[in-house]
Amino acid sequence: MGFDDKFGGGRGGGYNSGPRQMFDVTCSDCGKATQVPFKPMEGRPVYCRDCYMKHKGDSGSRY
Ligand SMILES: [Zn+2]
Structure with missing residues (x-):
């Protein structure tokens, strides 16, 4: 019970309101x-923000 109380009660609420995990x-x-x-999924490319935008625009206009 003590364990549960420590995590459930304390500071700042649920799963959605906390800081986003990066x-x-x-x-x-x-x-x-x-x-x-x-x-990130294994075998899938991941891009930084700049490259993500770049690829996103690229695939949109190219095909
Ligand atoms: Zn990049």
Whole structure:
């Protein structure tokens, strides 16, 4: 009970209101260390913000 009380009660609420968890990744394009707000999947490229925008625009206009 003590354990549960410690985690349930204390400071600042639920799963959604806390600070967003960030994951350290390396950009598949430029190789820069960056962070993403989702858990990167194995085998999938992850991009830093700049490259993400770049690729997003690129695939949109190219195909
Ligand atoms: Zn990048």
